[in-house]
Amino acid sequence: MFSRVLAVSIMIVALSLVGLPALAADNCQTCHFEFEDEDGASHKFVRDIHGQKGLGCVDCHGGDPSLDDMDEVRREKDYRGVPSHLEVPRFCARCHSDAAYMHEYNPSLPTDQLEKYKTSVHGQRLFNNRDDKVANCISCHTVHEIGDAKMPHSSTHPVNLIATCGKCHSDADYMAGYGIGTGQVDDYVVSVHGVALLERNDLGAPACNDCHGNHGAAPPGVTSLSAVCGNCHAIEAGLFNTSPHEPAFAANDFPMCETCHSNHKILKPDDSMVGTHHEAVCAECHASDDGTRAFAIAGTISEALSRLVTAHGQAGEVLSEAIEKGMMTTDEEFRFKEVDQALIQARTMVHAFDADSVLSRTGPGILKADSVRVNSAALIDEYHFRRKGLGFATLFITILVVALYIKIRRIDRGLNE
Amino acid sequence: MAPIKSSRRGFLEVILGGGVLATLGAVVYPVIRYIIPPAAGEAKLSQLKLPFTRADIEADPKKAKYFKYGRNLGIIYLTEKNELRALAATCTHLDCTVQHRPDLGIIWCSCHNGRYDLDGNNISGPPPRPLERYAVKETDDVILVSRENA
Numbered sequence: 152m153f154s155r156v157l158a159v160s161i162m163i164v165a166l167s168l169v170g171l172p173a174l175a176a177d178n179c180q181t182c183h184f185e186f187e188d189e190d191g192a193s194h195k196f197v198r199d200i201h202g203q204k205g206l207g208c209v210d211c212h213g214g215d216p217s218l219d220d221m222d223e224v225r226r227e228k229d230y231r232g233v234p235s236h237l238e239v240p241r242f243c244a245r246c247h248s249d250a251a252y253m254h255e256y257n258p259s260l261p262t263d264q265l266e267k268y269k270t271s272v273h274g275q276r277l278f279n280n281r282d283d284k285v286a287n288c289i290s291c292h293t294v295h296e297i298g299d300a301k302m303p304h305s306s307t308h309p310v311n312l313i314a315t316c317g318k319c320h321s322d323a324d325y326m327a328g329y330g331i332g333t334g335q336v337d338d339y340v341v342s343v344h345g346v347a348l349l350e351r352n353d354l355g356a357p358a359c360n361d362c363h364g365n366h367g368a369a370p371p372g373v374t375s376l377s378a379v380c381g382n383c384h385a386i387e388a389g390l391f392n393t394s395p396h397e398p399a400f401a402a403n404d405f406p407m408c409e410t411c412h413s414n415h416k417i418l419k420p421d422d423s424m425v426g427t428h429h430e431a432v433c434a435e436c437h438a439s440d441d442g443t444r445a446f447a448i449a450g451t452i453s454e455a456l457s458r459l460v461t462a463h464g465q466a467g468e469v470l471s472e473a474i475e476k477g478m479m480t481t482d483e484e485f486r487f488k489e490v491d492q493a494l495i496q497a498r499t500m501v502h503a504f505d506a507d508s509v510l511s512r513t514g515p516g517i518l519k520a521d522s523v524r525v526n527s528a529a530l531i532d533e534y535h536f537r538r539k540g541l542g543f544a545t546l547f548i549t550i551l552v553v554a555l556y557i558k559i560r561r562i563d564r565g566l567n568e
Numbered sequence: 569m570a571p572i573k574s575s576r577r578g579f580l581e582v583i584l585g586g587g588v589l590a591t592l593g594a595v596v597y598p599v600i601r602y603i604i605p606p607a608a609g610e611a612k613l614s615q616l617k618l619p620f621t622r623a624d625i626e627a628d629p630k631k632a633k634y635f636k637y638g639r640n641l642g643i644i645y646l647t648e649k650n651e652l653r654a655l656a657a658t659c660t661h662l663d664c665t666v667q668h669r670p671d672l673g674i675i676w677c678s679c680h681n682g683r684y685d686l687d688g689n690n691i692s693g694p695p696p697r698p699l700e701r702y703a704v705k706e707t708d709d710v711i712l713v714s715r716e717n718a
Contacts, residue, residue, distance in 0.1 A: 355661055355680070355694020383693065385681040484639045488658075492665050495679065544594030551587030557580055 157317060177216045179208035179224070195295040196396060198304065211242070236283040243288045264288075267367035274367075282359050285327070286368075307365075309358040316359045327425050335359075337509055338416035346419075357383070380408040422460060425501055426453030439542040451506040455513040459497055462520035469527040478530040483523050490520045505517050618644065618711040622652065632668035633715070641665060642702060647686050650672065654702035654713050655688045661695045666673065675699065 183193035196202045201210070209216045213231035224230060234242040244265035246252050250345040253262050268274040268288075276282040291307060298305030306315045316365025317336035319325050326333050339345040339359075347356035362371060362379050371379040381388030391397060391407055400407050406414075411424065411432045424432045426449055427439070433449040470487055473480050500508040618635050625633050625646050630644035634657055643657035645668040655675065659666050664679035674691070676686040683692040688699035705712040 351696070353661075353696070355682075355696060383680040388684045481639045485636055485641070486640065487661075488639075492661070495664060499678075500653075540597070542595070544591070547587055547594055549592030550583060551591050554580055554583040554587050558584060561577075561580075 168194075174559045177207040177209070179212075179214070179216050179217050182221075183208075199295050199297050200299055200302075201297060210246075214249060234285060235391040237277060237281060239287040239289055240274070241266055242276065264366045267364070271366065271368045272363070272370075286319060290319065291365075307360075308351070309354055309356075312358040312360060313345070325467065335415045338413075342415060342417045343419040344417060376408055386407075386499050387502040390500065390508075394502065394504045396504055420498070422453070422456045422498070425449055425456065446506065448506045449552045452501060452504075452509045453504070455509050456497060456501070459494055459513040459516045459520070462517045462524070463494055466490060466520040466523040466527070469524045469531065473527040473530040473534070477532060478534055480527065480530060483527050483530070484525075486519055486523050492517055493519060506557065587601045615712050615714040617655065618713060620711075621709045622646075622706065622711065625652070628662075630635075630668050631670050634665075637702070637713065639704060643675070644704065644711065644713065645670075645675075652706060652711065653686060654704050655684075656700040656702070658699075659695055660697045660699060661693075666699065 179197065180193050183191065187193050193208075207216055208214075211231070212233070213229040214227045218227075225232070231242070247260075248265050249261050249437060253260055269278060273285040273287070276285045277287060283406050293306050296306075299393070300307040300309075302308060303309065303310070313336055320331075321333050321336045323333045340349060344356045347353040361382075362366070363369060377388045377392060388408075397406075397407070400410065412420065423430060427434060427446055431453070432448065433445065436521045437443065437445040437449065439446045466487060469482050470480060475484065493512050495514035497516060499508050499556075500512055503509075571691060598699070609621075616632075616635070616637055617698065620633055620635075625631060625644060628693075635642045635654075637656070641657040642654055643666065644652055644654040644670070647653060648670075655663050655666075659677035659679065659682055660682060661677065661682050664677050666675050666682075666684065669676045672683075673686065675686065675688065677684075677695065679692070680694045682690065682695040684691055684699055685691050687700045690698055701716050702713045703712045703716045705714075
């Protein structure tokens with residue numbers, strides 16, 4: 152008995168020290184903390200956003216926290232206990248759909264999660280098919296360790312979200328029977344978005360929820376892809392929508408971005424995607440005898456890009472050498488940024504699938520690149536001129552010193568004679 | 569022997585005279601090169617006088633002009649309240665050039681639809697941090713731009 156009182160006392164002091172006075176008065180937390188190990192709900196709850204906001208076990212599970220006998224707690228009329236998998240969404244929505252209640256804790260947090268969830272593939276299967284394998288709230292947010300998505304430890308933080316979704320979606324056994332693949336996460340991690348998010352920690356890169364939605368998670372439809380990808384790639388989407396490809400893709404039910412760029416495994420686009428060679432994406436649909444000008448346009452665009460890339464590379468190489476030699480390259484570095492922009496714009500204009508649009512960017516870009524290359528080469532020449540000048544100056548001064556030495560010796564000798 | 573001595577001395581005089589001249593040249597030439605400014609000098613980063621006027625900005629369809637600030641690009645634009653504001657024009661996400669969108673009242677990066685408010689704060693899309701803001705001073709027809717924290 153003494154050890155139990157001591158343990159409870161230590162718990163109360165410890166929780167007071169971590170700033171959780173509400174938990175300290177909570178008998179559920181106090182007792183569970185004593186007999187559960189570190190993976191137990193009561194231990195995890197210290198890190199949970201609900202615990203940090205001062206909520207206790209009773210706020211979700213009901214009962215009376217002043218009671219210390221679990222049987223008495225279970226007899227309480229508002230005791231809700233542990234919800235089943237199918238009950239979880241409404242269990243959480245008891246508070247999270249109550250705008251007035253949520254306003255007390257986080258006025259800016261939306262309260263439509265349940266409504267959105269009902270529209271998701273997960274929600275529809277859970278409510279309509281009583282499928283107790285599909286994700287509910289705790290599948291993604293965890294139980295008793297729920298964190299704000301902005302917190303790095305949160306399971307819904309963008310960097311952690313890939314693994315959170317992958318917990319089910321990468322498990323072939325778990326996903327068996329749903330008729331969808333399980334390679335999405337493997338594909339995503341090598342994609343341009345995955346590398347940006349997971350390797351470069353670029354939180355601006357899209358995670359699963361940015362394309363699929365979070366509470367209303369569903370695959371983007373063929374027609375909504377332009378809006379989904381266009382959220383970030385606005386210019387490309389706009390150009391595509393006014394290009395000859397738009398009606399052709401619509402007529403054939405081709406998803407607009409995905410047809411050329413894939414979906415989860417979107418690799419950094421390469422200029423070789425455009426062109427008439429057999430590896431080019433264009434050649435998958437177009438041929439020289441398909442009755443359109445597409446093949447010729449693809450060839451022109453490819454050649455124009457290639458010329459700009461070459462000019463950009465040559466200019467960059469000469470400029471780097473000038474920088475390395477310590478010359479004043481401010482102007483050329485500034486102009487080279489314009490060449491970078493021209494290359495970005497030309498690659499963007501590819502999505503108009505119109506040769507003139509691309510040429511309107513590559514032409515000036517090549518001229519600027521050539522100008523940077525010539526000016527940087529002149530700076531390197533200037534560097535060599537200075538080096539030679541220094542060599543000559545040193546030689547002149549050495550000769551002068553030697554001549555002066557001889558002259559002084561002569562004068563001395565003349566005076567002595 | 570005398571002519572040989574005389575020619576040796578003459579040669580020494582030539583070497584001495586030539587050496588003095590060449591040394592003077594080696595000293596004076598870099599000085600002259602230093603005094604004559606290069607064709608386009610580096611911008612004085614503490615304060616930059618823009619090579620255009622408010623009227624030029626007003627005449628622009630996007631009510632904005634770009635300017636070279638050191639080795640960086642800046643953008644100056646007219647707000648709805650007719651104030652001139654200037655920012656670094658390089659997006660903090662992947663270095664694309666941003667543009668003024670008077671129709672939306674924002675600074676916009678077309679590469680990934682990054683959005684900044686007119687103070688340069690990142691408000692939407694991938695940009696991880698605000699654009700650097702420059703101080704703008706207007707006197708008569710002259711616009712001066714400087715780093716705010718300079």
